[in-house]
Amino acid sequence: MISAFTGQQIRDAEKPLLDSGEGAVLMQRAAYGLAQEVVRQVKRKRKLTGASVTVLAGKGNNGGDGLFAAAFLARRGMRTTAVLAAPEVHPEALAAFTAAGGRTLRLEPGNAEELAVMCAGDDAIIDALLGTGARGGLRGAAAEMIASLQELRPSLVVACDLPSGLDAGTGEVHWPVLDADVTVTFGGIKAGLMTDPGEGCAGRVELVSIGIEPGLRSVSPELRRLTARDLGRLLPAPDRRAHKYSRGVLGVVAGSARFAGAAVLSVHSAALAGAGMVRYLGPESAARAVLSRTPEALWETGDPGRVQAWVLGPGVDGAEQLRRVGDAAKTAMDTGLPVVVDAGALGALPDRCPPHWILTPHAGELATLLDSLPSLGEIAVTRDDVEARPLHFVRLAAELTGATVLLKGATTLVASPSGVVFSQSEGIAWMATAGSGDVLSGVLGAVVAQSAEEVRDDDGAYAALGLEQADRWAAVAAVAASVHGRAGAEASANFEGGPLTASAIMAGVPRVIGSLAAEYDRPRP
Numbered sequence: 001m002i003s004a005f006t007g008q009q010i011r012d013a014e015k016p017l018l019d020s021g022e023g024a025v026l027m028q029r030a031a032y033g034l035a036q037e038v039v040r041q042v043k044r045k046r047k048l049t050g051a052s053v054t055v056l057a058g059k060g061n062n063g064g065d066g067l068f069a070a071a072f073l074a075r076r077g078m079r080t081t082a083v084l085a086a087p088e089v090h091p092e093a094l095a096a097f098t099a100a101g102g103r104t105l106r107l108e109p110g111n112a113e114e115l116a117v118m119c120a121g122d123d124a125i126i127d128a129l130l131g132t133g134a135r136g137g138l139r140g141a142a143a144e145m146i147a148s149l150q151e152l153r154p155s156l157v158v159a160c161d162l163p164s165g166l167d168a169g170t171g172e173v174h175w176p177v178l179d180a181d182v183t184v185t186f187g188g189i190k191a192g193l194m195t196d197p198g199e200g201c202a203g204r205v206e207l208v209s210i211g212i213e214p215g216l217r218s219v220s221p222e223l224r225r226l227t228a229r230d231l232g233r234l235l236p237a238p239d240r241r242a243h244k245y246s247r248g249v250l251g252v253v254a255g256s257a258r259f260a261g262a263a264v265l266s267v268h269s270a271a272l273a274g275a276g277m278v279r280y281l282g283p284e285s286a287a288r289a290v291l292s293r294t295p296e297a298l299w300e301t302g303d304p305g306r307v308q309a310w311v312l313g314p315g316v317d318g319a320e321q322l323r324r325v326g327d328a329a330k331t332a333m334d335t336g337l338p339v340v341v342d343a344g345a346l347g348a349l350p351d352r353c354p355p356h357w358i359l360t361p362h363a364g365e366l367a368t369l370l371d372s373l374p375s376l377g378e379i380a381v382t383r384d385d386v387e388a389r390p391l392h393f394v395r396l397a398a399e400l401t402g403a404t405v406l407l408k409g410a411t412t413l414v415a416s417p418s419g420v421v422f423s424q425s426e427g428i429a430w431m432a433t434a435g436s437g438d439v440l441s442g443v444l445g446a447v448v449a450q451s452a453e454e455v456r457d458d459d460g461a462y463a464a465l466g467l468e469q470a471d472r473w474a475a476v477a478a479v480a481a482s483v484h485g486r487a488g489a490e491a492s493a494n495f496e497g498g499p500l501t502a503s504a505i506m507a508g509v510p511r512v513i514g515s516l517a518a519e520y521d522r523p524r525p
């Protein structure tokens with residue numbers, strides 16, 4: 001599992017080392033790691049000697065890291081320029097930079113545009129204006145220069161610790177921000193690099209260890225991300241004694257006369273993701289479409305019989321389907337079964353849900369959901385608000401509803417009601433396509449139906465993540481989001497990176513699950 005921390009958590013972990021006089025050593029390690037990454041990136045394109053790099057240096061330690069890194073690069077034969085954005089910058093770092101032969105220029109109110117044009121053509125730009133000590137965003141000439149540079153699209157931007165203007169803890173962004181190709185971050189990954197909109201500005205994230213890591217081990221991370229290896233451990237797989245009822249039977253209330261396709265995608269995805277059996281509840285026209293794509297499914301017209309989990313809501317429309325949603329929700333609440341609540345069912349929630357109810361809104365649906373909660377009071381929440389502060393709002397929704405909330409997006413966040421949050425980002429932008437969310441609902445339903453026992457087992461794979469029972473459902477949802485994202489990315493790669501349909505994402509699911517199990521050397525069923 002990858003952990004990410006707030007700026008404050010990182011500063012707290014640094015403190016004992018700073019107090020014992022090791023601050024300069026930490027900075028040297030950070031600067032060396034940053035310089036190494038610039039060397040690697042530049043060498044992919046050209047010879048290092050004579051290549052040009054500009055460091056944009058602010059007044060704090062972030063600027064210090066950047067200037068020390070640039071001093072190192074100057075000694076490696078690069079042509080180095082420092083644009084100093086403050087009257088005073090880190091004095092030792094500036095001295096090292098000048099001694100190494102670097103050239104310094106001062107950013108002033110009148111020359112931002114000119115300096116932007118000057119360095120936009122460089123082989124590399126290091127953004128070392130603001131780090132974890134930032135309050136708010138760039139201002140004045142620094143903001144002007146960054147805005148101009150962003151328009152000029154430089155060929156390689158390496159952010160020092162985090163792109164300047166990002167909030168390290170929340171991922172909220174104070175524009176303008178210069179999009180990085182790579183962010184080299186020190187000591188621990190900043191949470192703002194694993195949630196949007198920050199993650200969208202950070203490019204690839206490289207972690208450089210500087211010696212504060214032991215101090216972070218006992219800290220509860222702000223964000224967690226499951227790796228392929230975690231998925232290999234957590235994904236359900238049947239053993240020899242399995243039969244279809246023991247495997248996880250999923251009930252699905254989805255689709256309608258108008259939106260039959262949502263039911264088709266949700267049911268078929270659940271079957272492909274390994275549900276032992278899928279029971280479908282819906283109108284005859286949708287059921288015909290479902291059965292022609294998934295003859296394995298059962299169309300339930302009366303009492304649906306026993307299930308291990310429910311998916312409620314994809315493509316649900318009209319009174320008849322909403323009644324089925326209501327009936328299934330009541331049964332699930334009475335019997336303690338886990339439920340995935342999507343799309344059309346999000347408006348039909350009880351006042352308070354348990355953590356084994358997993359809501360799967362996109363940003364617009366989350367805004368509507370929050371607006372409908374009496375506990376939020378008079379505050380109106382819009383889709384734009386959610387997109388600007390997804391981590392804040394997904395946590396708020398989980399806290400206020402009591403449910404686990406999965407907020408879909410380029411980075412998908414899953415919050416438990418206690419505030420544990422997972423972040424998965426394996427998907428690609430081609431996945432923003434109609435029906436993609438219906439596929440996720442089916443995959444999630446299947447994973448939930450098969451995982452309920454493992455979640456409750458205090459010696460099981462979910463407990464080994466160090467999570468309380470109530471928080472483990474967020475990990476289950478993160479597993480499904482990751483499988484969905486990987487299936488989309490792999491399917492597109494099979495088309496040379498081309499566009500996707502929801503059906504193509506769905507078709508990739510079994511292979512992703514198989515290869516992830518292999519990653520952990522788990523015996524195949």
Ligand SMILES: NC(=O)C1=CN([C@@H]2O[C@H](COP(=O)(O)OP(=O)(O)OC[C@H]3O[C@@H](n4cnc5c(N)ncnc54)[C@H](OP(=O)(O)O)[C@@H]3O)[C@@H](O)[C@H]2O)[C@@H](O)CC1
Pocket residue numbers: 014018023024026027028030031058059060061062063065129130131132133134135136137138139160161162186210
């Ligand atoms: N601690 C360590 O030993 C290590 C730290 N490391 C590195 O240090 C970074 C953190 O350093 P930091 O604390 O100096 O913060 P940083 O973001 O560089 O500068 C903040 C300064 O800028 C100012 N300022 C604030 N907001 C502003 C704004 N909007 N616009 C303009 N100015 C603004 C503010 O000054 P003030 O306004 O208060 O006078 C403040 O003094 C961290 O990200 C990592 O890169 C690594 O080397 C490892 C070892």
Ligand SMILES: Nc1ncnc2c1ncn2[C@@H]1O[C@H](COP(=O)(O)OP(=O)(O)O)[C@@H](O)[C@H]1O
Pocket residue numbers: 362408409410411412427428429430431432433434435436437438439440484
């Ligand atoms: N830019 C993006 N990059 C990666 N994945 C995305 C992006 N936009 C959306 N997705 C994913 O695609 C799915 C879209 O779901 P949703 O909005 O419910 O679509 P629909 O209702 O059409 O099925 C979600 O899983 C989401 O995480």
Ligand SMILES: [K+]
Pocket residue numbers: 062127128129130131159160161162163164
């Ligand atoms: K920075």
